[in-house]
Amino acid sequence: MSDRPPLQLFNSLTRKLEPFEPVHEGEARVYTCGPTVYNYPHIGNMRAYAFADVLGRTLSWKGYALRHVINITDVGHLTDDADTGEDKLEKAAAGSGKSIWGIAAHYTEAFKADIAALNIREPAQWSVATDYIEPMIAFARSIADEHCYELEGGLYFDVSTVKDYGRLARAVTEEGEGRIEAVEGKRNAADFAIWRRTPPGETRQMEWDSPWGRGAPGWHLECSVMGEKLLGFPFDIHTGGIDHREIHHPNEIAQNQAFCGCGSLDEAAHSGARIWMHNNFLVERSGKMSKSSGEFLRLQLLIDKGYHPLAYRMMCLQAHYRSELEFSWEGLGAALTRLKRMVMGVDRLRGEKAGEPAHPKLAEARARFATAMADDLNTSVALVALEDVLATKKIDGGVKRAAVEEMDRVLGLDLFALEREDFRLRPRDAQITEAEIEAELLRRKEARAAKDFAASDAIRDSLAAKGVEVMDGDPLGWEWKLQ
Numbered sequence: 001m002s003d004r005p006p007l008q009l010f011n012s013l014t015r016k017l018e019p020f021e022p023v024h025e026g027e028a029r030v031y032t033c034g035p036t037v038y039n040y041p042h043i044g045n046m047r048a049y050a051f052a053d054v055l056g057r058t059l060s061w062k063g064y065a066l067r068h069v070i071n072i073t074d075v076g077h078l079t080d081d082a083d084t085g086e087d088k089l090e091k092a093a094a095g096s097g098k099s100i101w102g103i104a105a106h107y108t109e110a111f112k113a114d115i116a117a118l119n120i121r122e123p124a125q126w127s128v129a130t131d132y133i134e135p136m137i138a139f140a141r142s143i144a145d146e147h148c149y150e151l152e153g154g155l156y157f158d159v160s161t162v163k164d165y166g167r168l169a170r171a172v173t174e175e176g177e178g179r180i181e182a183v184e185g186k187r188n189a190a191d192f193a194i195w196r197r198t199p200p201g202e203t204r205q206m207e208w209d210s211p212w213g214r215g216a217p218g219w220h221l222e223c224s225v226m227g228e229k230l231l232g233f234p235f236d237i238h239t240g241g242i243d244h245r246e247i248h249h250p251n252e253i254a255q256n257q258a259f260c261g262c263g264s265l266d267e268a269a270h271s272g273a274r275i276w277m278h279n280n281f282l283v284e285r286s287g288k289m290s291k292s293s294g295e296f297l298r299l300q301l302l303i304d305k306g307y308h309p310l311a312y313r314m315m316c317l318q319a320h321y322r323s324e325l326e327f328s329w330e331g332l333g334a335a336l337t338r339l340k341r342m343v344m345g346v347d348r349l350r351g352e353k354a355g356e357p358a359h360p361k362l363a364e365a366r367a368r369f370a371t372a373m374a375d376d377l378n379t380s381v382a383l384v385a386l387e388d389v390l391a392t393k394k395i396d397g398g399v400k401r402a403a404v405e406e407m408d409r410v411l412g413l414d415l416f417a418l419e420r421e422d423f424r425l426r427p428r429d430a431q432i433t434e435a436e437i438e439a440e441l442l443r444r445k446e447a448r449a450a451k452d453f454a455a456s457d458a459i460r461d462s463l464a465a466k467g468v469e470v471m472d473g474d475p476l477g478w479e480w481k482l483q
């Protein structure tokens with residue numbers, strides 16, 4: 001795609017679409033706030049990584065060498081995003097009687113399994129917060145004199161020492177939106193701990209010595225330090241869910257400004273990154289899906305119910321990342337059907353050798369795809385362009401295959417790796433095996449061939465009683481599905 005339009009991305013810091021202009025020629029450096037590994041990720045969390053993945057794939061497609069970092073937060077994230085409450089991991093460990101390190105390892109693995117199931121590319125680097133304690137202390141030390149003060153609870157950052165504090169959130173007031181609980185001695189309501197001292201008489205499973213006493217780093221400090229260490233300030237893009245726009249990222253930005261001695265945020269690069277991007281929430285009718293609320297949907301539950309995990313990726317792609325997306329089982333079912341249709345379309349191209357995607361018959365759809373992705377990752381429009389390529393008639397199969405593969409490299413549905421059988425996920429509570437279903441269907445075929453319709457109907461009814469719907473004449477060629 002030679003004349004691809006330049007990539008425009010929505011910068012939450014300026015609230016404007018801006019062209020992507022790399023800090024380092026030919027490179028794109030992206031930092032994505034990772035999960036706090038005190039529990040299983042829910043599918044809302046995974047929306048954040050599916051979005052970051054599409055961003056990374058788009059940058060690669062545009063020809064930039066991508067350097068992507070996703071961190072793993074294994075310490076420091078308090079039960080309140082601001083400044084009060086307990087460490088989420090310490091709390092989970094106390095409740096389970098397990099070691100905090102064991103908990104972190106278990107949920108990190110679970111997270112990575114979801115990453116793989118959603119065909120999210122692994123970042124160049126996973127950075128684990130507890131591997132960066134030394135540099136965190138060094139970072140904090142370098143800003144402590146000018147920007148911080150000590151209280152009993154640890155080292156606090158004085159937000160009045162940097163310009164434009166809270167610009168990213170747009171709503172921070174003197175009271176810090178009234179959401180931040182008072183800690184005795186804080187100079188400003190929005191001040192936050194960058195090092196939390198372990199209270200006297202207590203020990204934590206995770207604690208380290210520092211110039212401010214034994215304790216643990218603050219969550220905001222972690223991301224500032226890993227971003228700086230691994231990508232250098234300023235890097236290109238920082239991503240996270242929209243909740244991070246309110247507290248976590250404004251605090252990261254304040255620290256970054258302090259660290260580089262930067263002035264006003266009128267210069268976006270002074271924030272540590274040129275562009276800050278935020279995905280909107282996955283919601284349920286009852287509200288935002290959230291780990292802390294205790295009830296949430298895991299990707300594994302979708303799989304247990306018989307939905308292929310990439311149907312969820314499809315569901316995410318159907319919405320713009322900046323729009324709220326409401327989860328429903330009907331919506332997931334529709335996304336699954338759409339994905340199946342695409343896989344059926346691809347089926348006919350499996351034997352083809354991919355050629356050159358440029359072809360006059362595909363030019364319009366390919367241009368539409370390129371324009372959509374360049375327009376702040378408009379994946380819903382891009383999906384239609386992909387379907388239009390698949391539906392193009394009387395065209396060389398190799399050309400078509402190349403065009404589909406090119407688009408799918410950006411959207412990441414992994415179409416050529418998927419087969420019809422992959423969609424026959426048996427719900428966990430299914431009462432019949434696939435081999436048994438196939439055997440019954442064969443018997444039914446024979447009954448029909450012998451015009452014994454009573455027998456054929458009886459077989460269909462007995463399958464239905466076991467949760468299997470026989471789909472005669474299904475246009476997609478699916479002969480049966482699990483209800």
Ligand SMILES: Nc1ncnc2c1ncn2[C@@H]1O[C@H](COP(=O)(O)OP(=O)(O)OP(=O)(O)O)[C@@H](O)[C@H]1O
Pocket residue numbers: 033034035036037043044045046047048240241242243244279280281282283288289290291292293
């Ligand atoms: N419902 C949601 N929809 C989309 N993204 C979300 C949702 N909930 C959290 N995120 C994002 O998921 C990523 C990982 O979040 P993290 O593991 O820190 O979640 P958490 O704050 O512990 O959990 P929760 O917010 O669910 O209690 C973050 O970028 C966060 O903004």
Ligand SMILES: [Zn+2]
Pocket residue numbers: 032033034223248
């Ligand atoms: Zn972060």
